[in-house]
Amino acid sequence: MTQPILDQEKCTACGLCVEVCGLDVIVRNGNGCPTIDRAAYCHTCGHCVAICPQNALSIQGVPGDQFAPVHTPAISPLDMETFLLTKRSCREFKERPVEKSVLENLITVARMAPTSINCQERAFIVVTDAAKIAELREALTQHIRSLLKMVKLAASKPAALFLSPESQEHMRHLQADFEIALRHTGGGDDYIFHNAPCLIFFTGITMDPSGRDHALGAQHYLMLYAETLGLGTCINGYAQSAPKILAKHLNIPKAHTIYGAIMLGYRKHTYRKRVYRKPASVVYYE
Numbered sequence: 001m002t003q004p005i006l007d008q009e010k011c012t013a014c015g016l017c018v019e020v021c022g023l024d025v026i027v028r029n030g031n032g033c034p035t036i037d038r039a040a041y042c043h044t045c046g047h048c049v050a051i052c053p054q055n056a057l058s059i060q061g062v063p064g065d066q067f068a069p070v071h072t073p074a075i076s077p078l079d080m081e082t083f084l085l086t087k088r089s090c091r092e093f094k095e096r097p098v099e100k101s102v103l104e105n106l107i108t109v110a111r112m113a114p115t116s117i118n119c120q121e122r123a124f125i126v127v128t129d130a131a132k133i134a135e136l137r138e139a140l141t142q143h144i145r146s147l148l149k150m151v152k153l154a155a156s157k158p159a160a161l162f163l164s165p166e167s168q169e170h171m172r173h174l175q176a177d178f179e180i181a182l183r184h185t186g187g188g189d190d191y192i193f194h195n196a197p198c199l200i201f202f203t204g205i206t207m208d209p210s211g212r213d214h215a216l217g218a219q220h221y222l223m224l225y226a227e228t229l230g231l232g233t234c235i236n237g238y239a240q241s242a243p244k245i246l247a248k249h250l251n252i253p254k255a256h257t258i259y260g261a262i263m264l265g266y267r268k269h270t271y272r273k274r275v276y277r278k279p280a281s282v283v284y285y286e
Protein backbone atom coordinates (compact mmCIF):
# COMPACT_ATOMS: atom_id res chain seq x y z
CA MET A 1 0.00 0.00 0.00
CA THR A 2 1.26 3.49 -0.84
CA GLN A 3 0.54 6.32 1.53
CA PRO A 4 1.69 9.87 2.18
CA ILE A 5 4.34 10.46 4.79
CA LEU A 6 4.40 13.82 6.55
CA ASP A 7 7.66 15.10 8.01
CA GLN A 8 6.41 17.02 11.07
CA GLU A 9 9.81 18.72 11.48
CA LYS A 10 9.50 20.43 8.11
CA CYS A 11 5.73 21.08 8.21
CA THR A 12 4.69 24.68 8.97
CA ALA A 13 0.98 23.77 9.16
CA CYS A 14 0.09 26.00 6.19
CA GLY A 15 -2.68 23.50 5.43
CA LEU A 16 -2.31 23.48 1.62
CA CYS A 17 -2.04 19.68 1.67
CA VAL A 18 -5.30 19.46 3.61
CA GLU A 19 -6.99 21.74 1.09
CA VAL A 20 -5.93 19.72 -1.97
CA CYS A 21 -6.47 16.25 -0.54
CA GLY A 22 -9.81 15.33 -2.00
CA LEU A 23 -10.14 12.18 0.11
CA ASP A 24 -9.57 13.50 3.64
CA VAL A 25 -6.42 11.42 3.89
CA ILE A 26 -4.68 14.49 5.31
CA VAL A 27 -6.75 16.42 7.82
CA ARG A 28 -6.02 18.97 10.52
CA ASN A 29 -5.72 17.50 14.02
CA GLY A 30 -7.00 19.15 17.20
CA ASN A 31 -3.98 21.52 17.19
CA GLY A 32 -4.67 22.57 13.60
CA CYS A 33 -1.66 20.66 12.27
CA PRO A 34 -1.96 18.46 9.20
CA THR A 35 -1.92 14.79 10.02
CA ILE A 36 -2.38 11.58 8.03
CA ASP A 37 -5.76 10.19 8.94
CA ARG A 38 -7.08 7.67 6.43
CA ALA A 39 -3.94 6.43 4.70
CA ALA A 40 -5.75 3.45 3.20
CA TYR A 41 -7.89 5.81 1.10
CA CYS A 42 -4.88 7.48 -0.55
CA HIS A 43 -4.97 7.32 -4.38
CA THR A 44 -1.32 8.34 -4.65
CA CYS A 45 -2.38 11.36 -6.71
CA GLY A 46 0.56 13.28 -5.27
CA HIS A 47 -1.27 16.60 -5.01
CA CYS A 48 -0.08 17.00 -1.42
CA VAL A 49 3.56 16.38 -2.35
CA ALA A 50 3.36 18.71 -5.33
CA ILE A 51 1.86 21.62 -3.42
CA CYS A 52 3.88 21.53 -0.19
CA PRO A 53 6.22 24.55 -0.12
CA GLN A 54 8.35 22.89 2.61
CA ASN A 55 8.93 19.53 0.90
CA ALA A 56 7.44 17.98 4.00
CA LEU A 57 5.48 15.31 2.16
CA SER A 58 6.48 12.20 0.28
CA ILE A 59 4.67 9.07 -0.81
CA GLN A 60 5.81 5.77 0.55
CA GLY A 61 7.20 3.64 -2.25
CA VAL A 62 7.40 6.49 -4.78
CA PRO A 63 10.95 7.84 -5.32
CA GLY A 64 11.17 11.59 -4.62
CA ASP A 65 12.55 12.31 -8.11
CA GLN A 66 9.17 11.27 -9.55
CA PHE A 67 7.93 14.59 -8.22
CA ALA A 68 10.45 16.77 -10.05
CA PRO A 69 9.96 20.52 -9.53
CA VAL A 70 8.13 22.43 -12.28
CA HIS A 71 10.36 25.08 -13.87
CA THR A 72 8.83 25.74 -17.25
CA PRO A 73 6.24 28.51 -17.48
CA ALA A 74 2.69 27.48 -18.29
CA ILE A 75 1.71 27.60 -21.97
CA SER A 76 0.02 30.89 -22.81
CA PRO A 77 -3.69 30.67 -23.70
CA LEU A 78 -2.88 32.00 -27.18
CA ASP A 79 -0.17 29.37 -27.76
CA MET A 80 -2.48 26.63 -26.55
CA GLU A 81 -5.37 27.88 -28.64
CA THR A 82 -3.21 28.13 -31.75
CA PHE A 83 -1.87 24.64 -31.13
CA LEU A 84 -5.32 23.11 -30.73
CA LEU A 85 -6.87 25.04 -33.60
CA THR A 86 -4.19 23.96 -36.04
CA LYS A 87 -3.78 20.31 -35.07
CA ARG A 88 -4.91 18.11 -37.92
CA SER A 89 -5.09 14.40 -38.45
CA CYS A 90 -2.14 13.15 -40.45
CA ARG A 91 -2.49 10.65 -43.30
CA GLU A 92 0.70 11.40 -45.20
CA PHE A 93 3.82 10.23 -43.45
CA LYS A 94 7.50 10.42 -44.29
CA GLU A 95 9.11 7.05 -44.85
CA ARG A 96 11.32 7.75 -41.84
CA PRO A 97 10.76 5.32 -38.95
CA VAL A 98 9.94 6.72 -35.52
CA GLU A 99 12.92 6.19 -33.26
CA LYS A 100 12.48 3.90 -30.25
CA SER A 101 13.65 6.67 -27.90
CA VAL A 102 10.92 8.95 -29.30
CA LEU A 103 8.29 6.24 -28.82
CA GLU A 104 9.43 5.76 -25.24
CA ASN A 105 9.27 9.49 -24.68
CA LEU A 106 5.72 9.64 -26.06
CA ILE A 107 4.57 6.88 -23.75
CA THR A 108 6.27 8.45 -20.78
CA VAL A 109 4.06 11.49 -21.34
CA ALA A 110 0.91 9.58 -22.34
CA ARG A 111 0.92 7.57 -19.11
CA MET A 112 0.43 10.88 -17.26
CA ALA A 113 -3.18 11.13 -18.47
CA PRO A 114 -5.56 10.84 -15.53
CA THR A 115 -7.38 7.67 -14.54
CA SER A 116 -10.23 7.09 -12.10
CA ILE A 117 -9.03 6.58 -8.53
CA ASN A 118 -5.59 7.11 -10.09
CA CYS A 119 -5.53 3.38 -10.91
CA GLN A 120 -3.30 3.88 -14.00
CA GLU A 121 -4.61 0.62 -15.39
CA ARG A 122 -3.97 0.73 -19.12
CA ALA A 123 -1.41 -0.57 -21.55
CA PHE A 124 0.20 0.46 -24.82
CA ILE A 125 0.98 -1.75 -27.79
CA VAL A 126 3.40 -0.25 -30.27
CA VAL A 127 3.71 -1.86 -33.69
CA THR A 128 6.49 -0.88 -36.07
CA ASP A 129 7.03 -4.30 -37.64
CA ALA A 130 5.91 -3.98 -41.28
CA ALA A 131 4.80 -7.62 -41.45
CA LYS A 132 2.60 -7.21 -38.36
CA ILE A 133 1.12 -3.99 -39.78
CA ALA A 134 0.29 -5.84 -43.00
CA GLU A 135 -1.32 -8.67 -41.01
CA LEU A 136 -3.50 -6.18 -39.11
CA ARG A 137 -4.42 -4.39 -42.34
CA GLU A 138 -5.60 -7.65 -43.87
CA ALA A 139 -7.64 -8.53 -40.77
CA LEU A 140 -9.30 -5.10 -40.80
CA THR A 141 -10.00 -5.28 -44.53
CA GLN A 142 -11.96 -8.46 -43.96
CA HIS A 143 -13.74 -6.81 -41.04
CA ILE A 144 -14.74 -3.84 -43.21
CA ARG A 145 -16.06 -6.23 -45.86
CA SER A 146 -18.43 -7.82 -43.35
CA LEU A 147 -19.42 -4.46 -41.85
CA LEU A 148 -20.23 -3.10 -45.30
CA LYS A 149 -23.03 -5.62 -45.70
CA MET A 150 -24.70 -4.43 -42.48
CA VAL A 151 -24.14 -0.76 -43.24
CA LYS A 152 -25.67 -1.15 -46.73
CA LEU A 153 -28.71 -2.71 -45.14
CA ALA A 154 -29.00 0.11 -42.62
CA ALA A 155 -28.64 2.70 -45.38
CA SER A 156 -31.30 1.06 -47.55
CA LYS A 157 -34.85 2.38 -48.01
CA PRO A 158 -36.65 -0.28 -45.93
CA ALA A 159 -34.42 0.50 -42.93
CA ALA A 160 -35.88 4.03 -42.88
CA LEU A 161 -38.77 2.49 -40.92
CA PHE A 162 -36.42 1.84 -38.00
CA LEU A 163 -33.69 4.48 -38.28
CA SER A 164 -33.87 8.27 -38.02
CA PRO A 165 -32.91 10.28 -41.15
CA GLU A 166 -29.72 11.40 -39.32
CA SER A 167 -28.73 7.80 -38.57
CA GLN A 168 -29.38 6.80 -42.17
CA GLU A 169 -27.33 9.72 -43.41
CA HIS A 170 -24.50 8.56 -41.13
CA MET A 171 -24.86 5.01 -42.50
CA ARG A 172 -24.58 6.34 -46.05
CA HIS A 173 -21.37 8.16 -45.13
CA LEU A 174 -20.01 4.96 -43.57
CA GLN A 175 -21.00 2.98 -46.66
CA ALA A 176 -19.12 5.41 -48.89
CA ASP A 177 -16.09 5.32 -46.60
CA PHE A 178 -16.00 1.52 -46.45
CA GLU A 179 -16.40 1.25 -50.22
CA ILE A 180 -13.52 3.68 -50.77
CA ALA A 181 -11.37 1.79 -48.25
CA LEU A 182 -12.00 -1.52 -50.00
CA ARG A 183 -11.50 -0.05 -53.46
CA HIS A 184 -8.14 1.49 -52.49
CA THR A 185 -6.98 -1.58 -50.62
CA GLY A 186 -7.95 -3.77 -53.58
CA GLY A 187 -5.86 -1.49 -55.77
CA GLY A 188 -2.80 -1.90 -53.54
CA ASP A 189 -3.08 1.42 -51.64
CA ASP A 190 -3.05 1.47 -47.88
CA TYR A 191 -6.27 3.35 -47.17
CA ILE A 192 -6.51 1.74 -43.75
CA PHE A 193 -3.18 2.72 -42.16
CA HIS A 194 -2.01 5.22 -44.82
CA ASN A 195 1.46 3.67 -44.85
CA ALA A 196 2.14 4.87 -41.33
CA PRO A 197 5.42 3.49 -40.02
CA CYS A 198 3.96 2.97 -36.59
CA LEU A 199 0.64 2.00 -35.00
CA ILE A 200 -0.15 2.43 -31.33
CA PHE A 201 -2.99 0.68 -29.54
CA PHE A 202 -4.30 1.70 -26.14
CA THR A 203 -6.01 -0.77 -23.85
CA GLY A 204 -8.04 -0.47 -20.68
CA ILE A 205 -9.47 -2.99 -18.26
CA THR A 206 -12.46 -4.71 -19.89
CA MET A 207 -14.57 -4.90 -16.73
CA ASP A 208 -13.82 -1.35 -15.62
CA PRO A 209 -16.59 1.06 -16.70
CA SER A 210 -13.86 3.68 -17.05
CA GLY A 211 -11.48 1.41 -18.98
CA ARG A 212 -12.22 3.16 -22.25
CA ASP A 213 -11.61 6.58 -20.71
CA HIS A 214 -8.27 5.43 -19.34
CA ALA A 215 -7.14 4.26 -22.76
CA LEU A 216 -8.46 7.26 -24.68
CA GLY A 217 -7.08 9.77 -22.19
CA ALA A 218 -3.59 8.40 -22.82
CA GLN A 219 -4.26 8.33 -26.56
CA HIS A 220 -5.12 12.01 -26.67
CA TYR A 221 -2.17 13.01 -24.47
CA LEU A 222 0.12 11.10 -26.80
CA MET A 223 -1.43 12.57 -29.94
CA LEU A 224 -1.08 16.14 -28.75
CA TYR A 225 2.45 15.70 -27.45
CA ALA A 226 3.51 13.97 -30.68
CA GLU A 227 2.71 17.16 -32.62
CA THR A 228 5.36 19.06 -30.69
CA LEU A 229 7.97 16.56 -31.93
CA GLY A 230 7.08 16.99 -35.60
CA LEU A 231 5.04 13.82 -35.60
CA GLY A 232 1.55 13.43 -36.99
CA THR A 233 -1.15 11.07 -35.79
CA CYS A 234 -4.56 9.93 -36.87
CA ILE A 235 -7.15 7.94 -34.95
CA ASN A 236 -7.99 4.67 -36.65
CA GLY A 237 -11.72 4.03 -36.40
CA TYR A 238 -11.51 0.74 -38.30
CA ALA A 239 -9.19 -0.62 -35.65
CA GLN A 240 -11.13 0.89 -32.77
CA SER A 241 -14.29 -0.82 -33.97
CA ALA A 242 -12.63 -4.23 -34.08
CA PRO A 243 -11.07 -4.81 -30.65
CA LYS A 244 -11.74 -8.55 -30.62
CA ILE A 245 -10.19 -9.09 -34.03
CA LEU A 246 -7.10 -7.09 -33.06
CA ALA A 247 -6.85 -8.83 -29.70
CA LYS A 248 -6.23 -12.14 -31.49
CA HIS A 249 -3.46 -10.68 -33.64
CA LEU A 250 -1.83 -8.73 -30.80
CA ASN A 251 -2.22 -11.30 -28.02
CA ILE A 252 -4.25 -9.00 -25.80
CA PRO A 253 -5.39 -10.76 -22.63
CA LYS A 254 -9.18 -10.96 -22.08
CA ALA A 255 -8.90 -8.71 -19.05
CA HIS A 256 -7.91 -5.86 -21.40
CA THR A 257 -9.72 -4.37 -24.40
CA ILE A 258 -8.28 -2.23 -27.16
CA TYR A 259 -10.16 1.06 -27.00
CA GLY A 260 -7.76 3.34 -28.85
CA ALA A 261 -5.79 2.96 -32.06
CA ILE A 262 -3.70 5.50 -33.93
CA MET A 263 -1.32 5.79 -36.83
CA LEU A 264 1.88 7.69 -36.06
CA GLY A 265 4.77 8.98 -38.12
CA TYR A 266 6.71 12.05 -39.16
CA ARG A 267 4.45 14.51 -40.95
CA LYS A 268 5.03 14.95 -44.66
CA HIS A 269 3.06 18.20 -44.92
CA THR A 270 2.49 21.36 -42.94
CA TYR A 271 -0.92 22.99 -43.16
CA ARG A 272 -1.22 26.73 -43.62
CA LYS A 273 -4.72 27.28 -42.26
CA ARG A 274 -6.54 26.43 -39.08
CA VAL A 275 -9.20 23.74 -38.85
CA TYR A 276 -12.87 24.44 -39.52
CA ARG A 277 -15.60 23.12 -37.24
CA LYS A 278 -19.35 23.67 -37.04
CA PRO A 279 -20.47 25.94 -34.20
CA ALA A 280 -20.79 24.00 -30.95
CA SER A 281 -24.19 22.90 -29.74
CA VAL A 282 -24.27 24.16 -26.14
CA VAL A 283 -26.84 24.46 -23.39
CA TYR A 284 -26.17 26.71 -20.39
CA TYR A 285 -28.19 26.46 -17.21
CA GLU A 286 -27.54 29.84 -15.61
Ligand SMILES: Cc1cc2nc3c(=O)[nH]c(=O)nc-3n(C[C@H](O)[C@H](O)[C@H](O)COP(=O)(O)O)c2cc1C
Residues within 6 Å of the ligand: 087, 088, 089, 090, 091, 234, 235, 236, 237, 238, 239, 275
Ligand atom coordinates in the same frame (compact mmCIF):
# COMPACT_ATOMS: atom_id res chain seq x y z
C1 LIG B 1 -13.29 8.04 -33.45
C2 LIG B 1 -12.54 8.50 -34.69
C3 LIG B 1 -12.25 7.60 -35.67
C4 LIG B 1 -11.53 7.99 -36.80
N1 LIG B 1 -11.18 7.08 -37.73
C5 LIG B 1 -10.41 7.44 -38.77
C6 LIG B 1 -9.96 6.46 -39.70
O1 LIG B 1 -10.23 5.28 -39.57
N2 LIG B 1 -9.19 6.86 -40.75
C7 LIG B 1 -8.84 8.17 -40.92
O2 LIG B 1 -8.15 8.46 -41.87
N3 LIG B 1 -9.27 9.13 -40.05
C8 LIG B 1 -10.02 8.79 -38.97
N4 LIG B 1 -10.41 9.73 -38.06
C9 LIG B 1 -9.99 11.11 -38.22
C10 LIG B 1 -11.16 12.02 -38.61
O3 LIG B 1 -11.53 11.74 -39.93
C11 LIG B 1 -10.70 13.47 -38.44
O4 LIG B 1 -10.42 13.69 -37.07
C12 LIG B 1 -11.74 14.47 -38.90
O5 LIG B 1 -11.94 14.35 -40.28
C13 LIG B 1 -11.32 15.91 -38.61
O6 LIG B 1 -10.07 16.18 -39.19
P1 LIG B 1 -8.85 16.70 -38.31
O7 LIG B 1 -8.59 15.68 -37.22
O8 LIG B 1 -7.71 16.82 -39.25
O9 LIG B 1 -9.23 18.03 -37.74
C14 LIG B 1 -11.13 9.35 -36.94
C15 LIG B 1 -11.44 10.26 -35.91
C16 LIG B 1 -12.13 9.85 -34.81
C17 LIG B 1 -12.41 10.84 -33.71
